[in-house]
Amino acid sequence: MSTEPSPPSLTERRKAATQLDIAHAAAELFATRGPEATTAEEIARRAGVALRTFYRYFRSKQDAVGPLLTVGADQWRALLAETPPGTALGPALRDAVERSLATPDRRATEALLRTRGLLRAAADDPALRAVWYRVNQESEELLVPVIARLTDGRRDPLDVRLVAAAATDAIRIALEVWSATEAATEGPGSPADLAVRCLRHLLGGLVTARDEDGTDRRH
Numbered sequence: 001m002s003t004e005p006s007p008p009s010l011t012e013r014r015k016a017a018t019q020l021d022i023a024h025a026a027a028e029l030f031a032t033r034g035p036e037a038t039t040a041e042e043i044a045r046r047a048g049v050a051l052r053t054f055y056r057y058f059r060s061k062q063d064a065v066g067p068l069l070t071v072g073a074d075q076w077r078a079l080l081a082e083t084p085p086g087t088a089l090g091p092a093l094r095d096a097v098e099r100s101l102a103t104p105d106r107r108a109t110e111a112l113l114r115t116r117g118l119l120r121a122a123a124d125d126p127a128l129r130a131v132w133y134r135v136n137q138e139s140e141e142l143l144v145p146v147i148a149r150l151t152d153g154r155r156d157p158l159d160v161r162l163v164a165a166a167a168t169d170a171i172r173i174a175l176e177v178w179s180a181t182e183a184a185t186e187g188p189g190s191p192a193d194l195a196v197r198c199l200r201h202l203l204g205g206l207v208t209a210r211d212e213d214g215t216d217r218r219h
Contacts, residue, residue: 016067097192
């Protein structure tokens, strides 16, 4: 029997699309007006759904941005999951981070700028920060089996957990630091630049820099 997950049904795809529409509406309003000045009714109206539909999917207005933040985390894990098992861990992590935070087109740039607006809004809103931390924690947990597969069972579970935690924190910290600046989405001070720097520091005891011949120098 196939172990591949079944593709989402039409109903599930519609539900996900509606949730993402609501998340986009919430993010836009939070970034321009702030969470405190934004109501669930306004978010629902901006998204073109009934208020009851909003509360069918989300418990609070801050929860509404969860699907939007999850998209970025899912993308980064998917890129890492595509890496063949046995690939040197340091280069694999760096490549996935750089690709997931790259802005090759307007859509990618707008997504990062939207995240900047959300993180700035979260600075004064504990509930919104809680959503951000929750998404990162969930992403870390989902990253563990991806790291385990990538290392082809050659590292003990503690190492795998530490790598997953450090990699997740590298992206989280990079985005938080970048959001507090006016740095561009590319180049020095960009999310990708900061995340690679964070990886280098946070993974120093677990993963070393890539050798010139492309091998991992961890002993």
